Amino acid sequence: xxxxxxxxxxxxxxxxxxxxxxxxxxxxxxxxxxxxxxxxxxxxxxxxxxxxxxxxxxxxxxxxxxxxxxxxxxxxxxxxxxxxxxxxxxxxxxxxxxxxxxxxxxxxxxxxxxxxxxxxxxxxxxxxxxxxxxxxxxxxxxxxxxxxxxxxxxxxxxxxxxxxxxxxxxxxxxxxxxxxxxxxxxxxxxxxxxxxxxxxxxxxxxxxxxxxxxxxxxxxxxxxxxxxxxxxxxxxxxxxxxxxxxxxxxxxxxxxxxxxxxxxxxxxxxxxxxxxxxxxxxxxxxxxxxxxxxxxxxxxxxxxxxxxxxxxxxxxxxxxxxxxxxxxxxxxxxxxxxxxxxxxxxxxxxxxxxxxxxxxxxxxxxxxxxxxxxxxxxxxxxxxxxxxxxx
Numbered sequence: 001x002x003x004x005x006x007x008x009x010x011x012x013x014x015x016x017x018x019x020x021x022x023x024x025x026x027x028x029x030x031x032x033x034x035x036x037x038x039x040x041x042x043x044x045x046x047x048x049x050x051x052x053x054x055x056x057x058x059x060x061x062x063x064x065x066x067x068x069x070x071x072x073x074x075x076x077x078x079x080x081x082x083x084x085x086x087x088x089x090x091x092x093x094x095x096x097x098x099x100x101x102x103x104x105x106x107x108x109x110x111x112x113x114x115x116x117x118x119x120x121x122x123x124x125x126x127x128x129x130x131x132x133x134x135x136x137x138x139x140x141x142x143x144x145x146x147x148x149x150x151x152x153x154x155x156x157x158x159x160x161x162x163x164x165x166x167x168x169x170x171x172x173x174x175x176x177x178x179x180x181x182x183x184x185x186x187x188x189x190x191x192x193x194x195x196x197x198x199x200x201x202x203x204x205x206x207x208x209x210x211x212x213x214x215x216x217x218x219x220x221x222x223x224x225x226x227x228x229x230x231x232x233x234x235x236x237x238x239x240x241x242x243x244x245x246x247x248x249x250x251x252x253x254x255x256x257x258x259x260x261x262x263x264x265x266x267x268x269x270x271x272x273x274x275x276x277x278x279x280x281x282x283x284x285x286x287x288x289x290x291x292x293x294x295x296x297x298x299x300x301x302x303x304x305x306x307x308x309x310x311x312x313x314x315x316x317x318x319x320x321x322x323x324x325x326x327x328x329x330x331x332x333x334x335x336x337x338x339x340x341x342x343x344x345x346x347x348x349x350x351x352x353x354x355x356x357x358x359x360x361x362x363x364x365x366x367x368x369x370x371x372x373x374x375x376x377x378x379x380x381x382x383x384x385x386x387x388x389x390x391x
Contacts, residue, residue: 001041001042001045001050001051002051002103002104002105002106002107002110003104003107003110004041005038005041005042005100005101005103005104006101006104006105006110006113006114008034008037008038008041008100009034009035009038009097009100009101009104009114009371009375010114010117010118010121011034012031012034012035012038012097012371013031013118013121013368013371013372013375014121015030015031015034016028016030016031016367016368016371017121017125017156017166017368017369017372018156019156019368020156020157020158020162020366020367020368020369021140021144021146021153021156021157021158027367028090028366028367031093031367031368031371032089032090032093032367035093035096035097035100035371036092036093036096038096038100039096039097039099039100042099042100042103042104046103051103051106053103054102054103054106054382055102056102056381058098058334058337058377058381059095059098059099059102061330061333061334062094062095062098062334062374063095064330065091065095065327065330065331065334066088066091066092066094066095067088068091068290068323068326068327068330069084069085069087069088069091069289069290069291069323070088071286072084072286072287072289072290072323073085073088073289075286077283077286077287077288077289078288078289078290078292079288079289079292079295079296080289080291080292080295081289083289083290083291083292083295084289084290084291084292086291087290087291087322088290090291090367090370091290093367093370093371094370094371094373094374095374097371097374097375097378098374098375098377098378098381099378100378101114101374101375101378101379102378102381102382105378105379105382106382111379111382114375114379115173115379116177118170118372118375119170119173119174119177119191122166122167122170122195123191123194123195125155125156125166126155126167126194126195126197126198127194127198128141128155129154129155129156129157129163129198129201129202130194130197130198130201132153132154132155133152133154133155133201133202138152138153139153140153140155140156140158141155141156146158154201154202157202159366160202160203160204160207161202161204161206161207161357161361161362161363162362162363162364162365162366162368162369163198163199163202163204163207164199164202164204164206164207164208164210164211164357164363165207165354165357165363165364165369165373166368166369166372167195167196167198167199167202167207167211168199168207168210168211168214168350168353168354168357168363169350169351169353169354169369169372169373169376170195170350170372171192171195171196171199171211171214171215171218171350172214172218172342172346172347172348172349172350172353173347173348173350173376174188174191174192174195175192175214175215175218175219175222175346175347176218176222176345176346176347177347178191178192179218179219179222179223179226180222180226192215195211196211196212196215199211206357206360206361207357210353210356210357211353213353214349214350214353217349218346218347218349221343221346221349222346222347225346269313269314269360271301271302271303272297272309272311272312272313272314272317273312273313273314273317274302275297275300275301275302275312276293276300276312276314276317276318276320276321277317278300279293279296279300279321280317280320280321280324280325283321283324284324284325285324285325285326286323286324286326287320287321287322287323287324287327288321288322289322290322290323290327291322292322293311293312293318293321293322294308294309294310294311296321297309297312311362311365312362313360313361313362314358314359314360314361314362315358315359315361315362315363315364315365316328316331316358316359318362319331334377335352335355338351338352338355338377338380339351339352339355341380341381341383342380344383345380345383348376348379348380348383350373350376351373351376351377351380354369354373
């Protein structure tokens with residue numbers, strides 16, 4: 001049953017990433033149905049005694065996060081009930097993914113195989129996305145035109161910061177497998193170089209910063225925790241460095257470098273954050289309702305330019321505005337938990353990196369990246385009783 005659950009989760013993630021460009025609701029509802037069905041299957045299996053249920057303390061805040069929107073609707077504290085219902089489905093799907101993956105990852109072989117399969121999928125997306133970015137036609141998979149007045153896509157990602165977050169989640173795992181010196185080290189090193197180069201090609205400034213930090217910190221943590229001497233990786237390090245330089249040059253770092261020279265790197269986002277702070281001051285306890293930021297923003301916008309603003313570009317401020325400070329506190333508890341276990345394992349640092357990315361953008365507002373993130377969290381939770389954090 002664990003293997004079947006892992007396969008179903010992988011299919012749901014792969015589908016949601018490949019279709020992440022589509023704004024239609026069915027691109028979200030299909031993976032939601034998949035993860036809810038998987039969770040129900042596992043619950044039935046546990047009830048029938050086919051396997052013992054596995055739990056983690058972090059499931060408590062995750063369930064509270066999913067239930068917060070229901071509480072808002074029950075109390076009448078949402079300004080747009082339909083959007084809050086959609087947000088409840090989103091957070092419930094993330095909780096279902098975490099629960100399902102936690103059950104499946106009770107088997108170490110299943111956990112490793114799943115993470116390897118997820119890395120292979122991520123590598124394929126990275127290669128396709130980087131090659132697609134070289135095409136001036138800017139069509140998704142060279143076939144699907146982007147919506148009018150939209151930025152050029154990066155692979156299936158209409159928003160490049162979400163692609164960068166996708167890489168941030170997978171890169172530490174690839175580094176771990178490359179540095180740990182186990183089987184197929186060379187292939188993992190190629191995956192690290194390709195993922196990092198694609199993050200640069202995505203032109204996300206925060207993505208570039210966080211993946212660079214991951215490269216250094218994850219390598220250091222894995223070497224220290226696994227007690228790997230520097231001499232052991234010196235030979236491969238030269239090959240990796242040469243490969244990384246070639247792929248980075250091919251990806252074209254000039255655009256992302258030029259973006260750091262912008263006179264005001266926080267232009268546009270500043271107004272959204274100011275509006276979010278004003279929203280928090282007005283409703284600090286319960287917020288305006290999950291999923292309602294774009295509905296409320298026009299009433300707090302410091303400048304009305306006639307454009308529709310869909311997100312605050314600061315998930316932490318948006319979470320506090322939509323759900324109140326208690327909801328933001330639940331998210332902070334999850335982030336601290338993930339950071340501690342990411343530090344313990346090294347390969348799980350990607351979750352903490354994405355929470356940092358949330359300070360300046362909205363990397364997990366779409367279903368695909370969220371599913372990957374909560375699956376990685378389940379992999380971290382499955383290591384709670386293992387001191388070394390090995391896979």
